[in-house]
Amino acid sequence: MMFLVALTLMLSSQAALAQNYSFNVPENRVNVYINGDGSAQIVYDITFANDPGASPMDIVDIGMPNDSYRGVTASVDGVPLTNISSSPYVKPGVAVDLGSNAIQPGQTGTLHLEATVDNLLYQDSKDSQYASLEFSPTWFDSNSVHGPTRLEVNFHFPPGVTADEPRYHDQPFTQAGFQDDRVVYTWVNDAAQGDKKYVFGASLPQKYLAAGVVQKPPAFNLNLSGCFGSPIFWMALVFGGWAFLSLLGSQTQKRRRMEYLPPSLAVEGSGIKRGLTAVEAAILLEAPLDKVMTMILFGLVKKGVVTVESEKPLKVKPAAPLPPEVKLWAYEQRFVDAVGTDGRLDEGKLRDMTLDLIGDVNKKMTGFSRKETKAYYKDVAARAWQQVEAADTPEVLGERWGDGLEWTMLEDDWDGHTRRVFQDRPVVLPTWWWFYRPWAAGMGPARPVTPTPSGPGVPVTLPTLPGADFANTVVTSVENAANSVVGGIESFTSKITQTTNPPPKPSSSSSSRGGGYSCACACACAGCACACAGGGR
Helix, strand or coil, X not given: CCCEEECCEEEXXXXXXXXXXXXXXXXXXXXXXXXXXXXXXXXXXXXXXXCCCCCCECEEEEECCCCCEEEEEEEECCEEECCEEECCCCCCEEEEECHHHCECCCCEEEEEEEEEECCCCEECCCCCCEXXXXXXXXXXXXXXXXXXXXXXXXXXXXXXXXXXXXEECCCCCCEEEEECCEEEEEEEEEEEECCCCCCEEEEEEHHHCCCCCCECXXXXXXXXXXXXXXXHHHHHHHHHHHHHHHHHHHHHHHHHHCCCCCXXXXXXXXXXXXXXXXXXXXXXXXXXXXXXXXXXXXXXXXXXXXXXXXXXXXXXXXCCCCCCCCCXXXXXXXXXXXXXXXXXXXXXXXHHXXXXXXXXXXXHCCCCCHHHHHHHHHHHHHHHHHHHHCCCCHHHHHHXXXXXXXXXXXXXXXXXXXXXXXXXXXEECCCCHHHHCHHHCCCXXXXXXXXXXXXXXXXXXXXXXXXXXXXXXXXXXXXXXXXHCCCCHHHHHHHHHHHHCCCCCCCCCXXXXXXXCCCCCCCCCCCCCEEECCCCC
16 A cells, blocks of 8 residues: 545535535546656546536535645636635635536536645655555545546656556556656546545656655654563553543544634735734634633723623623714624623624624635734734833833733733733823723722723722732733633634534535545555545535
8 A cells, every 4th residue: 555645525515504415526537747846736627517406516625635735726617716715624625615606506517626735755665766646536425426427537747757667556547648748647437436435546766756755654663572462561552542542632622622713725825914903813813712802891991882890790881872982893892782781791692793703804814824914913912012011100001001901912921921011010000990990990009090081981099009919900800801701711612613613524424415525544554654635514
């Protein structure tokens, strides 16, 4: 068994569970161009015939052999498609949105997709002078696909390879020839089953490949023969492995449930997306959603739009009427709308608000580099802290801290940084603090200040606090708000993730929607390796 490369293509809709996919694939033609630099250009031309009465075929998911893919382009019936994103179901993989070119019931359409993939060639386990590649084209859910498929797979070997040098693996080629001065092996099956997996493989001399591009399997020299005869060894191995995998699986699932941002674009844009608010930047950085909710809450407090009447349980009171000169972001207005008559926050409304906020941020990032933009906003957060640290009076210190609060909260260690900055510096509380803790506005040594917040307020005496007391007060307040704004952050985030970034469905799903099964890798030799794209929607 050589190196297995599996491309799993799946059809889906954003409302997949409600869809009724039923189609046939008259032809699935794949060209694999093996290049001398070790990459391969994979070109799909797949013709779909959608059944009358079935749902439109509007999104196509294509699994990639590994993360080293680039230059993904697609078209349907010759019309370029530009909405190509990372698939939330195939990891790694891409989702191609057909948009207005969706294949309608009773219609046919041909999807053309190209991608260049690196790191695909492994040393042949039977001949160290050869490199091998095995490829499995797409197959589909038996509940959705029907009828025969003409399956054609073409391997184009690098220039210079002679006709007698390549070697096919288990499946003999249908024909061999030359095209553009390259040896081509072609496999054709006129009666292929659309829901069956087919594997095609070949090897070629490494001398036609650049040095270092052929991967070698790792060597394991550990001798365990002395342990294999001991029942204690096997018992410890089984129970220890079970415990480890259970713990690892639990932690992985928990971390996966907290990853709510939709996958980044498969074709990464360029440049920085400026103009995001601190809350939007927090979504981009995938900050914990309890922190995001707290940032929104404090932003509204600073504007005088809400007053926190109780921390445990969290109860807020919107200003009535809202200050006319205050402008609210859409997510701020919906946060206010989520406040019930009892002052409690409606988690359902907060969840809907968060879903739309995530969608808006994802849309704004179209065409821009997420990596560069994330680095930019992390730098903005660092500069906000620098402004706070440079304040030379207690009044300026409190003012700058208040002005940049949401930006500084982008830092992972916000509470620790706050304690370190204020531990030995007196600070005058900002005037808006009364709206967060009105019951404690007069605490500490008094310093007469007449606040002029954006919303309705009354003159109060705000204190000058020792830095350590101030840090403890604000950190505790933020922690209380974060712990109270939603009942359970893991459950809250998990429900959002199920919509914005759902995990791949198991390959044994009995859903009626279209979709390919995960490939199953089975390596029978020490020199092979498997890379399978699986899942689906």
